[in-house]
Amino acid sequence: MSVVFQKTRGLTDVPTHYCPGCTHGIVHRLVGEVLEELGVLDNAIGVAPVGCSVLAYKYFNCDMHEAAHGRAPAVATGIKRVHPDNFVFTYQGDGDLASIGTAEIVHAALRGEKISTIFINNAIYGMTGGQMAPTTLVGQKATTAPYGRDPNHAGKPIRMSEMLSTIDGAKFVERVTVTTPAHVRKAKKAIKECFQVQLDGKGFGIVEVLSTCPTNWGYTPEEALRWLEENMIPYYPLGNFKRPEEVE
Amino acid sequence: MEERIIIAGFGGQGVMAMGQLLTYAGMIEGKQVSWLPSYGPEMRGGTANCNVVISSDDVGSPVVLDANTAIIMNKPSLDKFENSVVKGGKLFINSSLIDRKSERDDIEIYYVPCNEIAGELGNARVANMVMLGAYLEATKVVSVDSVLAGFTKVFGEGKAHLLPINKEAIEKGAEAIRKQAGVTA
Amino acid sequence: MAKVLMKGNEAIGAAAIEAGCKYFFGYPITPQSELPEFMARELPKAGGVFLQAESEIAAINMVYGAAGSGARVMTSSSSPGISLKQEGISYIAGAELPCLIVNIMRGGPGLGSIQPSQTDYFQATRGGGNGDYRLVVLAPSNVQELVDLIIEGFDIADQYRNPVMILGDGMIGQMMEPVEFKKPKTRELPPKDWATNGTKGERKPNIINSLYLSPEELEAHNIRLQAKYQKIRENEVKVESYNIEDADVVIAAYGTTSRIAKTAIAQLEKEGYKVGLIRPISLWPYPYDEFNKISDKCKGILTVEMNSGQMVDDVKIAVNGRFPVYFHGRLGGMVPTPNEIIEKVKKIYGGEI
Numbered sequence: 001m002s003v004v005f006q007k008t009r010g011l012t013d014v015p016t017h018y019c020p021g022c023t024h025g026i027v028h029r030l031v032g033e034v035l036e037e038l039g040v041l042d043n044a045i046g047v048a049p050v051g052c053s054v055l056a057y058k059y060f061n062c063d064m065h066e067a068a069h070g071r072a073p074a075v076a077t078g079i080k081r082v083h084p085d086n087f088v089f090t091y092q093g094d095g096d097l098a099s100i101g102t103a104e105i106v107h108a109a110l111r112g113e114k115i116s117t118i119f120i121n122n123a124i125y126g127m128t129g130g131q132m133a134p135t136t137l138v139g140q141k142a143t144t145a146p147y148g149r150d151p152n153h154a155g156k157p158i159r160m161s162e163m164l165s166t167i168d169g170a171k172f173v174e175r176v177t178v179t180t181p182a183h184v185r186k187a188k189k190a191i192k193e194c195f196q197v198q199l200d201g202k203g204f205g206i207v208e209v210l211s212t213c214p215t216n217w218g219y220t221p222e223e224a225l226r227w228l229e230e231n232m233i234p235y236y237p238l239g240n241f242k243r244p245e246e247v248e
Numbered sequence: 249m250e251e252r253i254i255i256a257g258f259g260g261q262g263v264m265a266m267g268q269l270l271t272y273a274g275m276i277e278g279k280q281v282s283w284l285p286s287y288g289p290e291m292r293g294g295t296a297n298c299n300v301v302i303s304s305d306d307v308g309s310p311v312v313l314d315a316n317t318a319i320i321m322n323k324p325s326l327d328k329f330e331n332s333v334v335k336g337g338k339l340f341i342n343s344s345l346i347d348r349k350s351e352r353d354d355i356e357i358y359y360v361p362c363n364e365i366a367g368e369l370g371n372a373r374v375a376n377m378v379m380l381g382a383y384l385e386a387t388k389v390v391s392v393d394s395v396l397a398g399f400t401k402v403f404g405e406g407k408a409h410l411l412p413i414n415k416e417a418i419e420k421g422a423e424a425i426r427k428q429a430g431v432t433a
Numbered sequence: 434m435a436k437v438l439m440k441g442n443e444a445i446g447a448a449a450i451e452a453g454c455k456y457f458f459g460y461p462i463t464p465q466s467e468l469p470e471f472m473a474r475e476l477p478k479a480g481g482v483f484l485q486a487e488s489e490i491a492a493i494n495m496v497y498g499a500a501g502s503g504a505r506v507m508t509s510s511s512s513p514g515i516s517l518k519q520e521g522i523s524y525i526a527g528a529e530l531p532c533l534i535v536n537i538m539r540g541g542p543g544l545g546s547i548q549p550s551q552t553d554y555f556q557a558t559r560g561g562g563n564g565d566y567r568l569v570v571l572a573p574s575n576v577q578e579l580v581d582l583i584i585e586g587f588d589i590a591d592q593y594r595n596p597v598m599i600l601g602d603g604m605i606g607q608m609m610e611p612v613e614f615k616k617p618k619t620r621e622l623p624p625k626d627w628a629t630n631g632t633k634g635e636r637k638p639n640i641i642n643s644l645y646l647s648p649e650e651l652e653a654h655n656i657r658l659q660a661k662y663q664k665i666r667e668n669e670v671k672v673e674s675y676n677i678e679d680a681d682v683v684i685a686a687y688g689t690t691s692r693i694a695k696t697a698i699a700q701l702e703k704e705g706y707k708v709g710l711i712r713p714i715s716l717w718p719y720p721y722d723e724f725n726k727i728s729d730k731c732k733g734i735l736t737v738e739m740n741s742g743q744m745v746d747d748v749k750i751a752v753n754g755r756f757p758v759y760f761h762g763r764l765g766g767m768v769p770t771p772n773e774i775i776e777k778v779k780k781i782y783g784g785e786i
Binding site for chain 3 (some may be wrong): 268271272275281282283284285287294306307309310311313399401
């Protein structure tokens, strides 16, 4: 019998703590696979956030830092400046990156910090139990927006990829999702291209992954996938916002 | 021996540099020294002052409240520091810019027309060095040579060509003191 | 090496480079901005990296990343900026990373003033960030000692894997004094085999972390930290004292304030008073034992600070009721004068207070 599929060496054997139907696991695997396929796993240093993926340092099979909430891009900056030849990435959620850590991600991008960021956008604070995120959709209920997000009170959700793509130092910006096998393949391609931008020394790269949170959204895993496609994708359009010019 | 000096004037009159030159000179002569500037918004064109201590022992407080000597380059500084000089101390007044006399009668007072002398030398910017020359002549706390040795340290190697005019200014300041001494004697 | 005249803030930078510091992450704030300016100019020449961060919070987290990567790294700020750094300092202490943090204190609270002050004594010695941690806190009183403590501070940080804070005030940052750069006493520094630099496929991943979700594990981690702090208490106390076996009054003061106290003591001696001095150089660990050497005839301890009385708590712990403890302080960026101290000492002598 031949082996047609096996677990990536990019992840450790520690079982993840993620809820059933949460897409963090898929994204972890994609990141692990890409690290392995690009041959940078043994050279990689990752930075985990505060949020549902706070324990990511146990799952990625490479050197890791656990950062304070929102500070992963600053921590990654410190690492990359010390080890410019190592591959450095952050893995962050929407509360971490788009709320408390907005300054850090914007300034890492504007410095053209040669790091790569995986940004999980599931429109909610997961770990703390379903509070409103800056990415929570208008009308979407959260424990701190029990009547649904009111744009007159809380503003409208922030589109980080669009915003970051306006920054010169950000050289790769793409929004993907992982709701179908086809989307998963596209997501992996984007992550690979994003990481390659760092390896080529071109600057900052980010892949935003629209993700599910069945637990806090109050849906079954299947309903959650449908809700994401019907509600999030219209507001957060998928696609590439920026890639390095071919001729440079 | 301990010399505790207040140097004060407008920002841009070179009062910080005067203090640094004295501090360097003291260090070159193997004395213990400290230089403490006033800092903050008043540095931007307002009044500036610094405290210098030159001592044969370790410098205690670098803050000079009771000065042996005050070097005063403008009128607001005279109003502020006139009473900071200890009895028997010395007060140097830039009489080019200060039209009043000191009210103290328990200290030695030297009136030096720094800006006029600098003008005669053709470089208004060396008024501070004229005053420094006067101070050195009257107190002999450090030597002129030591001050000149610190010149490029304070102003940078790029200003080495200005050394002759500054040296001349120091000499003119000393001359002014000798004349004044002649008059009072 | 010959003596050079340097401004305190610049001397910090020169000493750090001398100590092999290669990375500086900072943010401008008066009265310490000459330090980042110096590093921006000089660190690249020494093969290092200066980076002006977007905030003090980012700067300290860059320090966390760089320290976790095994580098000699530092940051600096002044009081309000140090408050912002507390998050990162707590993480650095929790993850046991070595680094140097300089606080050139100014008056507070809030935006306060830019004039010299010692109001961050509590923050520095009692924490400031969350959690049960300690910084090694060193308080130089002149620019030479500032240089010496910066150089030794990096070694202390490496030896114990602990952040070290240099606590100065605006005066010491701004003043110029002669300095020479001397090699510190040789310490045996452990290899940084915990640092992240890529596994090279040759070892298990290194993880820089302060999270322990299980209370049993976090307790064990804290017990280990406390054991380390105990070792620091035993080995790293630094103090200067003067004439305490024979003094009728002992002054306790640190940093620039201790110099003002020395000027007062010299004057008091001329007038026939016997006044001693205890000058803590390490504020944590605090030199509690030094106070045991004070003669029984001492009438009282006068603590002098540029705050409303913070170190006075440690002095009270140290004397443990043996002597009355008095306090003199100036606030808001005002500096105590020798005369104020002299007056207070005379009152203690005369039993007036």
